[in-house]
Amino acid sequence: MEEEKAIKVWAYSGYKGNERPLRFNVEEKELPVDDILDRWYGERHDYFKVLAGDAETYLLTRDREADIWYGKRMTK
Numbered sequence: 744m745e746e747e748k749a750i751k752v753w754a755y756s757g758y759k760g761n762e763r764p765l766r767f768n769v770e771e772k773e774l775p776v777d778d779i780l781d782r783w784y785g786e787r788h789d790y791f792k793v794l795a796g797d798a799e800t801y802l803l804t805r806d807r808e809a810d811i812w813y814g815k816r817m818t819k
Contacts, residue, residue: 752803752812761810764791764803769814772797792817 751768754761763782766775774795781792789805800817 747802747804747813747815750803750812750814752805752814754805761789761805764793764812767795767801767803767812767814769795769801769816 752761752764753766754764756762763779764776766773768774774797776791776793777796778794779791780794780800781790783790787806787808789807791803791805793801793803795801801814802817804813805811806813
């Protein structure tokens with residue numbers, strides 16, 4: 744696994760803000776989220792295991808208090 748880094752995420756906002764990620768920047772590339780494989784919620788963070796447009800799996804984490812997204816690739 745790679746080190747978790749702060750990233751830019753575009754998210755769907757329905758009845759609450761940043762409900763689920765739609766696309767994100769990684770290594771200066773914008774990738775669509777093709778599928779959300781898993782999601783779970785902690786006291787301070789939201790976690791999304793996603794399949795991206797490059798056929799790689801990423802863990803996207805949103806710090807709700809700081810409103811910052813982090814991401815790391817889980818497969819190579």
